[in-house]
Amino acid sequence: MILIGFMGAGKTTVAQTLSKSLNIPCYDLDKEIIKKIQMPLSDYFDKYGETQFRQLEHQFLLKYYSIPGVISTGGGCIENYANRAILKETSNVIYLKSNFETLHHRINNDKMSLRPIAKNRTTEELKALYMKRLIYYETCATYTIDTDTLNTQEVSDRIIAMI
Ligand code: S3P
Numbered sequence: 243m244i245l246i247g248f249m250g251a252g253k254t255t256v257a258q259t260l261s262k263s264l265n266i267p268c269y270d271l272d273k274e275i276i277k278k279i280q281m282p283l284s285d286y287f288d289k290y291g292e293t294q295f296r297q298l299e300h301q302f303l304l305k306y307y308s309i310p311g312v313i314s315t316g317g318g319c320i321e322n323y324a325n326r327a328i329l330k331e332t333s334n335v336i337y338l339k340s341n342f343e344t345l346h347h348r349i350n351n352d353k354m355s356l357r358p359i360a361k362n363r364t365t366e367e368l369k370a371l372y373m374k375r376l377i378y379y380e381t382c383a384t385y386t387i388d389t390d391t392l393n394t395q396e397v398s399d400r401i402i403a404m405i
Pocket residue numbers: 247248249250253272283315316317318319356357358359
């Protein structure tokens with residue numbers, strides 16, 4: 243199964259919980275990319291730019307999307323047309339949906355340097371990005387879970403009950 247959603251949606255932690263509960267492997271595409279590039283994503287963005295990162299992200303989605311297990315994607319994975327095409331044809335794509343205020347709060351509480359997409363944007367710009375991406379997440383998802391009032395374990399339990 244593949245988890246999608248905006249930054250701060252909890253994709254990584256939910257993937258880890260699902261992996262333990264279902265005893266299946268877990269792959270975090272950002273972490274796999276970091277292993278390959280051997281630098282923080284923010285350094286990669288500064289050095290090579292977003293377009294190059296999206297190409298790399300596409301290669302990693304291609305490599306992992308059909309592997310059995312739980313795959314957590316980066317929030318911008320759905321920016322790429324080819325990635326959306328892959329996700330639309332894949333079963334068990336789960337969108338962890340939250341309202342912007344919840345996500346923004348979580349993003350602000352994280353180390354901003356870890357989030358190259360958030361660090362140079364104003365709240366208004368980040369909200370515009372969120373609004374733009376909503377339709378992409380929705381059209382790519384097999385299932386959508388509203389996570390605003392749920393903790394990680396509850397989200398994971400809902401997913402297990404759904405699939
Ligand atoms: C990005 C989200 C990040 C990471 C990269 C770009 C985005 O992943 O892939 O910084 O464009 O939203 P998370 O959603 O895990 O923060």
